[in-house]
Structures are given as structure tokens and as C-alpha cells.
Amino acid sequence: MSQHDIAPPPDRFNFARHLIGMNAGRADRPALIDDAGTLSYGQLGEQVQRCSAALSALGLRREDRVLLLMHDSSDWVVSFLGALHAGVVPVCVNTLLTATDYAYMLADSRAQAVLVSGALLPAIRSAMDSTPNEVRHVVVSRGQELPAGAHDWAAWVGAQAPGQGADTHADEPAFWLYSSGSTGSPKGTVHTQANLYWTAELYGRGVLGLRETDVVFSAAKLFFAYGLGNALSFPLSVGASVVLMAERPTPPAVFKRLVEHRPTVFCGAPTGYGGMLASPDLPTRDQVALRLCSSAGEALPRDIGERWTARFGCEIIDGIGSTEMLHIFLSNRPGDVRYGTTGKAVPGYEVQLRDEDGSVITGHDQIGDLYIQGPSAALMYWNNRAKSRDTFQGAWTRSGDKYSRDADGYYTYAGRNDDMLKVSGIYVSPFEVEATLVQHPAVLEAAVIGKTDDDGLTKTKAFVVLRPGQATTEPELQAFVKDRLAPYKYPRFVEFVPELPKTATGKIQRFRLREMENRAP
Numbered sequence: 001m002s003q004h005d006i007a008p009p010p011d012r013f014n015f016a017r018h019l020i021g022m023n024a025g026r027a028d029r030p031a032l033i034d035d036a037g038t039l040s041y042g043q044l045g046e047q048v049q050r051c052s053a054a055l056s057a058l059g060l061r062r063e064d065r066v067l068l069l070m071h072d073s074s075d076w077v078v079s080f081l082g083a084l085h086a087g088v089v090p091v092c093v094n095t096l097l098t099a100t101d102y103a104y105m106l107a108d109s110r111a112q113a114v115l116v117s118g119a120l121l122p123a124i125r126s127a128m129d130s131t132p133n134e135v136r137h138v139v140v141s142r143g144q145e146l147p148a149g150a151h152d153w154a155a156w157v158g159a160q161a162p163g164q165g166a167d168t169h170a171d172e173p174a175f176w177l178y179s180s181g182s183t184g185s186p187k188g189t190v191h192t193q194a195n196l197y198w199t200a201e202l203y204g205r206g207v208l209g210l211r212e213t214d215v216v217f218s219a220a221k222l223f224f225a226y227g228l229g230n231a232l233s234f235p236l237s238v239g240a241s242v243v244l245m246a247e248r249p250t251p252p253a254v255f256k257r258l259v260e261h262r263p264t265v266f267c268g269a270p271t272g273y274g275g276m277l278a279s280p281d282l283p284t285r286d287q288v289a290l291r292l293c294s295s296a297g298e299a300l301p302r303d304i305g306e307r308w309t310a311r312f313g314c315e316i317i318d319g320i321g322s323t324e325m326l327h328i329f330l331s332n333r334p335g336d337v338r339y340g341t342t343g344k345a346v347p348g349y350e351v352q353l354r355d356e357d358g359s360v361i362t363g364h365d366q367i368g369d370l371y372i373q374g375p376s377a378a379l380m381y382w383n384n385r386a387k388s389r390d391t392f393q394g395a396w397t398r399s400g401d402k403y404s405r406d407a408d409g410y411y412t413y414a415g416r417n418d419d420m421l422k423v424s425g426i427y428v429s430p431f432e433v434e435a436t437l438v439q440h441p442a443v444l445e446a447a448v449i450g451k452t453d454d455d456g457l458t459k460t461k462a463f464v465v466l467r468p469g470q471a472t473t474e475p476e477l478q479a480f481v482k483d484r485l486a487p488y489k490y491p492r493f494v495e496f497v498p499e500l501p502k503t504a505t506g507k508i509q510r511f512r513l514r515e516m517e518n519r520a521p
Helices: 015-022 041-057 074-086 099-109 118-130 153-158 193-205 225-238 251-260 270-278 302-312 385-391 430-437 474-482 510-519
Strands: 030-034 037-040 065-069 089-092 113-117 137-141 173-178 188-192 215-218 241-243 265-268 292-295 316-321 328-331 350-354 368-373 396-405 411-416 421-423 426-428 443-452 458-466 493-496
Touching: 015 041, 015 074, 015 193, 015 225, 030 041, 030 074, 037 041, 041 074, 041 153, 065 074, 065 099, 065 118, 074 089, 074 137, 074 153, 074 173, 074 225, 099 118, 099 188, 113 118, 118 137, 137 153, 173 193, 188 193, 193 225, 193 328, 215 225, 225 241, 225 265, 225 316, 251 270, 265 270, 270 292, 270 302, 292 302, 302 316, 328 368, 350 396, 385 396, 411 430, 421 443, 421 458, 426 430, 430 443, 430 458, 430 474, 443 510, 474 493
Parallel strands: 030 241, 065 089, 065 113, 089 173, 113 137, 215 241, 215 265, 265 292, 292 316, 458 493
Antiparallel strands: 030 037, 173 188, 316 328, 350 368, 368 396, 396 411, 421 426, 443 458
């Protein structure tokens, strides 16, 4: 299957109206199951149209931005689709950030309204108070108290008759997602109405094979590109049911949903899978109904994939996507899983590895920069022409990731461009060294960066967090790595630290470690 095997959306296309139309015959089927109850497809369609009308009633116009800051719930889904339906642009932001982050995003996006969960209201009010912004309306979902002038989400939506929606273009700006900021300030990534259609068709239907009878549960939240596909565009495009969870995806919280709602498809990240496998409360195979799992966000270690499959009898389909491409473009697939690799290009996408000079690498087992060509690429980064030009290069998108490809065509992750190290003229993948260090029984987490020695040469340095009550030494860890990897890859320096700097989404911020190293006497 390729992109050309799927009928493209028409020029005049609105993803929310598309979903409502294709699910018109499923009015009584459960669409969304959250902590407050169940919303049928009929109720979902009506609420989306009412939300669309409510946004228009506030005086919001086509392409005006609204900040969407909510915990995962049916209200989040209705708000997102309602905005798309109206041609208003939802700016979906991480619920784990600080008021300072939200102040930056409000100013950057020039959002005219905020749709916010009651529990997150203090942070957004602090953000609004701390910097000039253009917010004219605040709508609060499931809040205990409303600030003066704010709207109660349920009453606000319920007061409107269903709207007709906007006659949007398929390539019209539809929504924003902010990058995680793992290498600096977050960037507003602008996506179109059609991009949701393409990822649902090429990955949700084409690779995962989602179907109407599925119940889908994603530990990754809706504000992530990965979670947005898992828990909204993919399942709703085939009439499946979705389980939504407002709280953090701790092992107990995930287990509760796996056992009570018995989803058939679960979407998580490697760190989450590892935490669940380590939990003494891990359900047994007969307590769950899983037929398939997916993973993204970081490379899935082989050991975790194999142990999960042995426990539950289902595969984890590991892949890599990006905020810029909206979802996964390189992936294993059901029945063709090779743990330890990220699989092959998703049909409909083309990938290339390029060397330092920009030439395409055609050989095997060589590390190169990963570029992607496909129909779901974002339009640009908002107000950032230089970064847009660097990332979106004609038909190709520069991923910022390093990969190698074996003789069978499977791709293996080798780290980020800005994290890759060249030691003695040879690329060293920090991820490979980190993955080896954490196999040591005393090591909980590890991050590897380059350290310049007295001769101006790059050597590897590992920052290591030990497990509670465990101890080890620098020589012991160096020997441990030497026994398992090529000798030149072992860390020349090891520093033990209580914790590693991370983004709100849990990604290690190696640039923070580099800054710490540069400041060291």
C-alpha cells in the first residue's frame, strides 16, 4: 500500500465534519469512555457541533487560536474537534508544564481564548497575570469554582444549537502542537486538516489495522502527537471505542483501565512498559483482552518487548514519529516485529539516510541522518523561519534523528543529531551506551554526552543515577560496557548524580548536562 492507494481528501475538507459524517450510522455505539462516563457517537457528533457554534458565538473567527489545556477527557476531544469544525485553531499544550511555559505559549500563539480543566486553572491564571496576552475568554471544564467572567464548559456548549461548521480547505492550518523543547524553546508546529486524515489512514488503519470492534486505550496523552492519533483520530476514524484517563499513567492507573475496560489495543512508551513489567501488581494474561500494543517516544529495548510478549501473548509495535510528521512514519508491523529495531518505512512514507555531506546512504549498517517524505508533514514552525527552513526542506522533513539500516531493510535508532558523538573519528550512539549501562543491576538511569578533553578531543561521559540501596564504581561500569560493546564506546568518565534533567514529557535533556559540564571548573 502507498499514499497513492488511498483516495486523498477533497480540497474542501474538514476533519471534524468528516468524522461526524462517517460515523452517522453508529449513533448508539460508545465513542469515548472517560472518568465521568460514556459518550456515544451520536452524542459526540452533537456536542462537537454545539462546541463549534459556541466558539463562533464568542466572536472567534477562522484561524483564530484557542489554547487547549485539559486533562484527557471527552471534553478535550469535543473541544479539539469543535474548534476544527468551526475553523478555529486549537493550540494543544502539555498539562505538565509551568505557568512560565504557558505564558510563553499564550504570547507566541496570540490565543484569543483558553479552554482549560478546572484543576489546571491556577497555572493558566498565573500565566495570564504574568505577561501581556490577547485572551478574551476562559472556558473551564469540570471546575469547582469559576473565576469572574469565565464560562462553565458544559453550560457553554449546551446553550448552543449545533452549528454547520466551516468550509475549510484540506491544507488550511487546523491545529498546533508544541514541540517538547528537548533542545531549547518549544516551537509551535502548524498542522492541517488533512494531516489527521493521512495518519489515520496510513498508520491507524494501514499498519495497526484498527477496526470498529476495538477498544483503544492510550497512556500517551492527547496533547502529544502520538496520543492524538492513538486516542482520537485513529479509533474515531474506524468507529472504535476509546478509553480516556485524566490522571498520570502510573502502573496502577493503567492496570485499572486494562482490567476494568478490557481494551484490545494499548498504546504506551518504553519507559511505561518497563515500569509496568517491574510492578508486582502486573495483571495476568487472562485479566486483560489485549490483541495489540504500540510504542513510540523513544526506542523500545529488545528485552522489554520480549518480556511483554511473553507475558501477554501480544506484540508491541514499536515505531518512531515526530511532532513535525504528526505520527509514526517508521515502524514494525503486526506479524513482522523485530525487537531492537524500529522496523521499516510505513507505506505511504519514504525515508532516507543521508551522510554529513547530504548524500543518500545506500549501504548497510552506516549511521546517517533520517529524512522523511510523506503527506502528513507540518506546514511550518510558527514565527520561526530559520528553524522551518532547516527542518522542512521541500518535500522532505529532517527528523533530527540518526539511524542505521541493516541488510534486511530494518532501521535501528542511533540517537539524536545533536546528541551523537564522534569519538576517534567514529560515531558513537549515546543511546546505545545508555541502554548498556542500564543493564547493570545497580543502574536506574543513564545519560551520555560528549566531554572535550585537554587535547580538544571528544570523549564520552556518562551521568548515572543509581537504584536505591545500590552501589557501584566508575571502573566497574566501564568494564561492564567494554564487555558488551566495541571497546571505543565505553564512557571515559562517569559521574553519579541523584537525578537527570528531563522535559515535562520525560525526555532526558542532554543539552542541560552539556551546559553543566561546560560550567564545571
